[in-house]
Amino acid sequence: MDLDSFFVSVERLRNSELNNIPLIIGGKSNRGVVASCSYEARQFGVKSAMPIRMAKMLCPHATILSGDMEQYSQHSRLVTEIIADHVPLFEKASIDEFYVDLTGMDRFYGCHQWAVELRQKVIKESGLPISFGLSVNKLIAKMGTNEGKPNGAIRVPVGHEKAFISPLSVRKIPMVGQKTYQTLSAMGVRTISTLQQIPRPLLEREFGRSGIVLHQKSHAIDHSLVTPYSEQKSASKEQTFQHDTIDVEYLKSKLVSMTEDLAYELRKQKKLTGCITVKIRYSDFNTVSKQQRIAYTSHEDVLIRIAKGIFDQLHDRRVLVRLIGIRFSHLVQGSFQIDLFEDNTKSLRLHEAKDLLRQKYGEQVVRRAVSLSKARM
Template identity: 55%
Template sequence: MKENERTIAHYDLDAFFVNVECLKNPSLKGKPLMVGGKSDRAVVAACSYEARKFGIRSAMPMKLARRLCPQAMIISGDMESYSYYSRLVTDVIRDNVPQFEKASVDEFYVDLTGMDRFFGSRSFSQDLRSKVTKETGLPISNGMAANKLVSKVATDEAKPNGQLVIPFGNEKRFLAPLAIEKLPMAGPKTTELLRQMGVVKIKTLSEIPVEMMENLMGKPGIELWRRANGIDESPVVPYSEQKSISTESTFESDTIDIRFLQAKLVQMTEKIAFELRQQNKLTGCVTVKIRYSDFNTVTKQCTIAYTALDHLLLQTVKELFSKLYDRRLLVRLIGVRFTHLVPGNYQISLFDDTDDLIRLYQEIDKLNGRFGRYLIMRASGFL
């Protein structure tokens, strides 16, 4: 192995939501399926490969998706099932590798640098894929390369249920013939701008002078140019479910005022839910803490479907508090903590909600981020 040569493996569950639904109902296999809300204003959260042949894609308005494939079945999302299987896959990977990064509910990075001299990275990755499928029933694809960027693109090219290894030194050559849409970070607006410039393939993008890209887009232009050239030094960040976001409040005087306590819980939950979304994370476990006037401290937690949405988290927090607060003693402190954090966009939970609700969360977060997190809050949070 050459000095500074890395071996990074990327694993991504194929059509994750759809395949979980097929596990629950095998008769759905091989059919065009869409997971999401059934109203015209809902969005497609996921779709089967059979549905993708009609041009359907994730995040597409459901109304348009139905036009493209009227015969497609629409299934309401079940985040509890998806969270369960995500944890199941995480356990399999944790049991087989010393260190990994959980990039979202359905994708993982593993640093296999140096493993060739002992086990063989390619065969190890294949064995791990087989174990995941055998123990969970879910197909998973794998890409392997010198960095996270190229390994992720390789996984996308290997789908469904495949493996693709990009030898060290071939990163730029591998990316060159691919469409610019396949480059992570090249979103719809960026892609449209580049296509207007006549840039269709990653090869063309990689040949544009970096100074021109900087003038065009600023620092993001430099990063996009680096990616087009297969350059990525980002490390595999070890995954730990011990990471948390929490907040506590100690009162000036002990209280038994239930309305006050509930309003405080609303404030605290909204505060750290906002932090979750700002960090682009989801939580899979909620804990509520109470310290009484005699300093006795009690906690209660609940494992939930991964989310970062206020209205779902508030429901869990209120349920935990009602079960926990049974002594009817003066309260000195209350706290809320989110754990089992994973990277992810909160929109994946909005199966039955409309794009209006998605935009509402985005606008509230934008305003609170600009003018202060308490600019917009629920009326029930006012003390």
């Protein structure tokens, strides 16, 4: 199940004057990027992650909004609650996408009818359009959902999976990005039906292990399971000091360093956090903590700013500190770029370059100066 043009739909729910017009969500400056766009804007060639300047050239009459992740997160949680109330097993794959396991439902009620009624319930109770694809595995269900948009539903009967995806472009396979598509195009492979005819050894030789997965997906094979959704998933770091300290700047530098590390881990795992908790343990072993629900993000600039704000609210004693910690919870799958409404393409490239350096040379290779200065004194 996938909420259609989720950010756009939320904005239209709040303001009906935005209905049926080209609408772009993203940074308003010419250096910003498109976070989401309406189907009316897509007809002019506008798409996500495109520079705003280019989007304006393609669709000069579009309305551009900066976006509100707080609102989007609230509506995402509302839809999650609706699904959780009616589904025994589901996976929240991103802020606007869900996998629902209906195994065994056909014996009692009928998977398709049940899914139709769940979709109608989500639409009625949230006010947001949502599409679904029903099939035997997650891959075909997702591809079916994409073909069913906007605000539609597609059922792919058992045994018809390969026939359903065969006429589609290889770009429709979830793992195929621009680089893979260019390589396949150079091989003369543009449709899945053609890809199905390519021997597995040839794909493996060209793409490595990804070639094996590509071969499987072209034949509608996907054995991945629906991972049960849980709000309790978290990631945390804490540090106990060798010598208790009252130096606030030093404490903040450690907090920034730990937040930076956790944010990188989120992006590496393609996850977003919806809640931050900061913990302080004083020399008398009195421990205090404070948490704050936030808009889903993995952007370290945002997370550091919020963590420091929580620390300022929490640290109110002139007592030596023994330990400081931070925890990200309410984790969901999601893209790093999902909340970068005010970021420009230069900023995005900077974050991507930093992450690439960390992946290649280790997590400590590039860090903020504020997290290093005190540590080296």
